[in-house]
């Protein structure tokens with residue numbers, strides 16, 4: 380386990396927590412790998428009935444680490460982020476998200492794969508992919524229009540317009556909005572409620588509701604093909620460098 384992802388169990392709920400507060404939970408390759416492993420392990424454990432993904436106060440997740448994007452534009456894309464997206468799409472156990480603070484890029488697009496989402500009143504969801512010279516990923520180009528309608532999905536994914544927690548609830552991405560201090564407890568309660576359901580019946584109902592996983596993973600792969608190309612572009616490289624230079 381790396382220091383930046385902790386995995387703990389609360390009864391039948393596996394809690395996967397991103398803990399890189401100094402970088403607003405920007406995801407490193409090691410963090411993706413830990414989270415992939417935690418999702419796979421949860422699927423294989425009879426004792427675990429539901430998983431929960433959470434961040435730290437003020438930061439659910441600031442997206443992919445932009446330093447890794449810049450490295451990938453020079454040296455090729457490491458598969459670990461892609462493997463995490465496949466694990467998200469293919470996993471068998473329900474996943475509840477506890478979103479407190481910023482959810483940016485994959486921090487937002489992973490929510491389309493969750494079964495239940497609790498957000499704090501101050502949470503914001505945003506996907507500034509195009510401003511970085513990139514396209515939306517994690518099958519969000521398929522799932523977001525289905526979930527929130529094309530017009531709202533375009534404003535979020537392409538125009539990069541952020542959503543407040545209330546907007547995200549209205550758009551059908553978030554189930555419940557609570558005070559920031561209550562996010563984790565509320566999400567855990569929902570996860571425990573799901574975990575208490577009869578597991579085989581839950582698996583059948585969930586499988587039917589999630590539709591065709593193969594379509595979702597195919598979309599992830601197609602997006603990824605474009606994403607890899609765009610990472611090499613001058614526009615993207617300039618945007619990454621501008622973000623990283625901003626702090627010097």
Ligand code: COA
Nearest residue numbers: 401402403405441442443444445446481483484507508626
């Ligand atoms: N990749 C790498 N580093 C990141 C990061 C990311 N995605 N998001 C935040 N960080 C780093 C910042 O560079 C900063 O590092 P430093 O302290 O060494 O300078 C630290 O996290 C804190 O971020 P900061 O910008 O100072 O905090 P803030 O509260 O003013 O803003 C964010 C927080 C998340 C809104 C802002 O950092 C941001 O916009 N990050 C980029 C998000 C993004 O575009 N993600 C990719 C989506 S595809």
